Each structure stands twice: as C-alpha cells, then as structure tokens.
Amino acid sequence: MAASMLKNYGRVCKHLTKVDGSCLTQQIRTKFIQRYRGLPPELAKTWKQKKEEIERIPPEENMAVNIGLVSNAANPKLTRKCLRKMKTERNLEELERKSRLNELEIPIEEMKEQDFEGGGQQRIHSLASHYGIFRDLFGDAYFYPKVNLKVGYSIEGEEDMVDPVFHGNTLLPEETSRAPCVHYKGEPDKLYTLCMTAPDSHLENNSKEYLHWMVCNIPGSFVDAGKTVSDYLPIFPVHGTGYHRYVFILYQQDQPVFFSIQQTSRNSTSLAERTFDTLEFYRKYQKVITPVGVCFFQAEWDQSVRNVFHNVLDMNEPRFEFLPPAEAVPKQELWPIREPFNVYLDRYRDVKDIGEEVLREKLRTADPFKPRTLPRKFPNVYTLPKDTPSWLRMKIHEQKLRKSYWKDLDD
Structure with a gap:
C-alpha cells in the first residue's frame, strides 16, 4: 500500500512541476493534512469506545x-x-x-x-x-x-x-x-x-x-x-x-x-x-x-x-x-577554583554545626551580669595583623559586619 501511495505521489509531483511550483507545494501540504490528521488507527479510539467511557461514570x-x-x-x-x-x-x-x-x-x-x-x-x-x-x-x-x-x-x-x-x-x-x-x-x-x-x-x-x-x-x-x-x-x-x-x-x-x-x-x-x-x-x-x-x-x-x-x-x-527541604548544592570538588575555601566548605556543612559555632561566639562575648555592648559604628576600622590568612580575614570581617550567618549574634 505504501509503495502504491509513493508511486501516485510521484505522478502528481511530475505533472504539477510542469505547471507551477507553488501549486505543487500547496497540493502536497493539503494532502498531508488530510491523510495524517489525528492518531493512527491502531491507537485512536472508536466512537463506540468513547461513548462507553462517558456512560461508565454517572454524571x-x-x-x-x-x-x-x-x-x-x-x-x-x-x-x-x-x-x-x-x-x-x-x-x-x-x-x-x-x-x-x-x-x-x-x-x-x-x-x-x-x-x-x-x-x-x-x-x-x-x-x-x-x-x-x-x-x-x-x-x-x-x-x-x-x-x-x-x-x-x-x-x-x-x-x-x-x-x-x-x-x-x-x-x-x-x-x-x-x-x-x-x-x-x-x-x-x-x-x-x-x-x-x-x-x-x-x-x-x-x-x-x-x-x-x-x-x-x-x-x-x-x-x-x-x-x-x-x-x-x-x-x-x-x-x-x-x-x-x-x-x-x-x-x-x-x-x-x-x-x-x-x-x-x-x-x-x-x-x-x-x-x-x-x-x-x-x-x-x-x-x-x-x-x-x-x-x-x-x-x-x-x-x-x-x-x-x-x-x-x-x-x-x-x-x-x-524542617525546610535541604538546599540543592552541586557535587563537592576536591580542588575548587576561584572560591575561598572556608565559604566553599560552609556550603556543605550541617546547619546545626554553623548554629552551634555562632552560639559559642555569642556566649563567649556575652556577660549575664553586664549590659549588652552595642556594636561599633565602624567595626573594620581596626586593622588585622599582616600575617592573617585571607580566608580568616574574610571571616573576621563578616563577623564584625554581622553578615551571612553571623547576623544572629545581635539577636
């Protein structure tokens, strides 16, 4: 059946190319839509099957x-x-x-x-x-x-x-x-x-x-x-x-x-x-x-x-x-490039461990018998020693500015 369709299709193309190329394109497109509209017969349901499905569920x-x-x-x-x-x-x-x-x-x-x-x-x-x-x-x-x-x-x-x-x-x-x-x-x-x-x-x-x-x-x-x-x-x-x-x-x-x-x-x-x-x-x-x-x-x-x-x-x-869902983080690499290693490792730490570190720092600097000291107006005006590692320098700066998870120190 497919061979006969291709044979007839070739005859139509041969005849129409002699007349007008645009007419040939339009004729092929129309024939394709008419022939292959909807699902193929082996997958499409008949009207009888659709009617049974509708009548099966009482309205x-x-x-x-x-x-x-x-x-x-x-x-x-x-x-x-x-x-x-x-x-x-x-x-x-x-x-x-x-x-x-x-x-x-x-x-x-x-x-x-x-x-x-x-x-x-x-x-x-x-x-x-x-x-x-x-x-x-x-x-x-x-x-x-x-x-x-x-x-x-x-x-x-x-x-x-x-x-x-x-x-x-x-x-x-x-x-x-x-x-x-x-x-x-x-x-x-x-x-x-x-x-x-x-x-x-x-x-x-x-x-x-x-x-x-x-x-x-x-x-x-x-x-x-x-x-x-x-x-x-x-x-x-x-x-x-x-x-x-x-x-x-x-x-x-x-x-x-x-x-x-x-x-x-x-x-x-x-x-x-x-x-x-x-x-x-x-x-x-x-x-x-x-x-x-x-x-x-x-x-x-x-x-x-x-x-x-x-x-x-x-x-x-x-x-x-x-408990909020865990944050989606990429797979940990052995040698991360262009990322501070402490920030990179904090991404994979347990949230409870980070909270414990903040709480320890809060208890270390707080005194129950003295009023709470207000944060300095310009906390980073005091310079750190020159031999301080860059990662530690960044961590101390964030801690003084109450950035990242260190903002809980002022609660």
Missing part, C-alpha cells in the same frame, strides 16, 4: 448539590435584576438635592444589607469555595448564604470596639479567648442553630473537626435566648502547623431540635468529646435544618495557646518543627 457523581435555600445568587441574571430594581427604587432627584445641600445621610447598615442581597451572597460563596469550606465540611455539597451572619470578638478594655470575623481574615488566638458577639437578621418566627468548628485543628484524625461552640433553638436573632449545647472553647492552633480555619455556620430549623452529640456535658474540655464531623451532623438532621449563613477566620499560634493547653485542656502543649 451525578461529579455534580455538587445545593443544600441551601433558594437564592438569587445562584442565578447571575436574577442578581443583576435585583440590582437594577434597587437603583430604580431610589429617588435620584431627592438624593441629588440633599447631596448638594449637605443634608444627605447614608444609612450604612441598610447599604450593607442591599449589597448582601445584590452581589454579597455570590462573593461569600466564592470565598468559601476558594478556602475549601464547603469541600472540607460538606463534601460535594454547597449553599449560598441567605442570612448575613456577622460575628465579632470584643476587645478587652474597649466596649464599643470589636475584632470582626469576615471571610478569611486573620485574628490572633489572644483576641478570640472569649465567646464572640453574633448578629444577623433572622425571621422572628424561625429557630436557628449556630455552630463553630475547626476543620484543621484535630490532633489525631485529619478528617475530623473540633467543636468550639454550639447554640441551638435560637428564637429569631436572640442568640442569648438559645440553648447552649457546647460552651465556647478558646481556639488552640498548634505551634508549627501554620494557619488554621475556624468556621461559623448558621442553620435554620423547621422545628425545635434537641441535638445529641458525642460530648457528655456542655462545658466539656476533653478533645475526645469535642471531636465533631459537620457532614455527619448534617446528614443526621438534614430533614429539619438548613445552612443559611457562614463566616470564618484564620489564626496562627501565639503565646496564649500555651495557656489554653495547660489551664483549659489540662494537657502538655504539642509542638511541631518545620
């Missing part, structure tokens, strides 16, 4: 489920329609007149509620998806917030000031030692449940969470009137584990519910009893509760976490040390 397994209430945020067209309606309802002439006369008063809270109804729900949903809140708490499910949940931690000594919880902002554990203030606009004839969990803090099982706070059967917006299932437990991100997420979920109840969870008492501080699973909890009560609000923050270890472990949890504080 429902890859589709996330919306477990929230019906919201305009799920449909961008309805969101834009809601924004246009808000604009048309405003009396622009009256606003312009008050603005011109410096009589315009902007209701901040009303503006925030309008923003939440307009595009805020979609933004909160996008942020929660970006930080993996739905994935780690509800698996393949998600929801659009129907209630604008506002949470803030009061600042000690400042009654009117709070540290707000938005959607991914960072707070210090010291600032979150007490139960927060919660505000939302709930329906008076509805009951709500507020739950605070930590999906990143479990010490033994990465798929579990710790329950920090839970209040159920909240009438309307009065959180203090609800039944406390679990008292507030201060957060405790472990040292060396980076930032942890802490999530507040607000559920709307269809009827009064008395939740049964693992812990034995509401003020339990046992981590085993505080172990929680949001997905399992929702599956158990999904017929009577619906998530309608979410907000979350991030926190990293500080000194107050040690007090939580020792005085609240009554246990030793676990600590993790992050």
Whole structure:
C-alpha cells in the first residue's frame, strides 16, 4: 500500500512541476493534512469506545448539590435584576438635592444589607469555595448564604470596639479567648442553630473537626435566648502547623431540635468529646435544618495557646518543627577554583554545626551580669595583623559586619 501511495505521489509531483511550483507545494501540504490528521488507527479510539467511557461514570457523581435555600445568587441574571430594581427604587432627584445641600445621610447598615442581597451572597460563596469550606465540611455539597451572619470578638478594655470575623481574615488566638458577639437578621418566627468548628485543628484524625461552640433553638436573632449545647472553647492552633480555619455556620430549623452529640456535658474540655464531623451532623438532621449563613477566620499560634493547653485542656502543649527541604548544592570538588575555601566548605556543612559555632561566639562575648555592648559604628576600622590568612580575614570581617550567618549574634 505504501509503495502504491509513493508511486501516485510521484505522478502528481511530475505533472504539477510542469505547471507551477507553488501549486505543487500547496497540493502536497493539503494532502498531508488530510491523510495524517489525528492518531493512527491502531491507537485512536472508536466512537463506540468513547461513548462507553462517558456512560461508565454517572454524571451525578461529579455534580455538587445545593443544600441551601433558594437564592438569587445562584442565578447571575436574577442578581443583576435585583440590582437594577434597587437603583430604580431610589429617588435620584431627592438624593441629588440633599447631596448638594449637605443634608444627605447614608444609612450604612441598610447599604450593607442591599449589597448582601445584590452581589454579597455570590462573593461569600466564592470565598468559601476558594478556602475549601464547603469541600472540607460538606463534601460535594454547597449553599449560598441567605442570612448575613456577622460575628465579632470584643476587645478587652474597649466596649464599643470589636475584632470582626469576615471571610478569611486573620485574628490572633489572644483576641478570640472569649465567646464572640453574633448578629444577623433572622425571621422572628424561625429557630436557628449556630455552630463553630475547626476543620484543621484535630490532633489525631485529619478528617475530623473540633467543636468550639454550639447554640441551638435560637428564637429569631436572640442568640442569648438559645440553648447552649457546647460552651465556647478558646481556639488552640498548634505551634508549627501554620494557619488554621475556624468556621461559623448558621442553620435554620423547621422545628425545635434537641441535638445529641458525642460530648457528655456542655462545658466539656476533653478533645475526645469535642471531636465533631459537620457532614455527619448534617446528614443526621438534614430533614429539619438548613445552612443559611457562614463566616470564618484564620489564626496562627501565639503565646496564649500555651495557656489554653495547660489551664483549659489540662494537657502538655504539642509542638511541631518545620524542617525546610535541604538546599540543592552541586557535587563537592576536591580542588575548587576561584572560591575561598572556608565559604566553599560552609556550603556543605550541617546547619546545626554553623548554629552551634555562632552560639559559642555569642556566649563567649556575652556577660549575664553586664549590659549588652552595642556594636561599633565602624567595626573594620581596626586593622588585622599582616600575617592573617585571607580566608580568616574574610571571616573576621563578616563577623564584625554581622553578615551571612553571623547576623544572629545581635539577636
């Protein structure tokens, strides 16, 4: 077959070269594309095989489920329609007149509620998806917030000031030692449940969470009137584990519910009893509760976490040390060229050996009974003996200038 193709190809070339060389090039290129497009027949899959692969995986397994209430945020067209309606309802002439006369008063809270109804729900949903809140708490499910949940931690000594919880902002554990203030606009004839969990803090099982706070059967917006299932437990991100997420979920109840969870008492501080699973909890009560609000923050270890472990949890504080990956260095040579041998050898020394050398020098020059001497303004103005080797001269200069790893002498 290949021989016959080459024979026909030669006849076409012979015929077209007599007419026009450019025509010959175009004809060959077109024929090549038509003949050798795609994979060869022995590797390409037939339509029947492709269809079987598509039908083998049910499409429902890859589709996330919306477990929230019906919201305009799920449909961008309805969101834009809601924004246009808000604009048309405003009396622009009256606003312009008050603005011109410096009589315009902007209701901040009303503006925030309008923003939440307009595009805020979609933004909160996008942020929660970006930080993996739905994935780690509800698996393949998600929801659009129907209630604008506002949470803030009061600042000690400042009654009117709070540290707000938005959607991914960072707070210090010291600032979150007490139960927060919660505000939302709930329906008076509805009951709500507020739950605070930590999906990143479990010490033994990465798929579990710790329950920090839970209040159920909240009438309307009065959180203090609800039944406390679990008292507030201060957060405790472990040292060396980076930032942890802490999530507040607000559920709307269809009827009064008395939740049964693992812990034995509401003020339990046992981590085993505080172990929680949001997905399992929702599956158990999904017929009577619906998530309608979410907000979350991030926190990293500080000194107050040690007090939580020792005085609240009554246990030793676990600590993790992050070991950075070893630096990629070239293979060591026997005779390095144009490199100071001490700098070259330091490249292959253990980091702990270098730290020990710096610590020894620091202890040698420090006196616990005398104030610390300040470094000289011009440390290298004092000359070294002429017989000092060049490598030692470089090392002493770096040590005086606090360069390289000698900068730790001033800590």
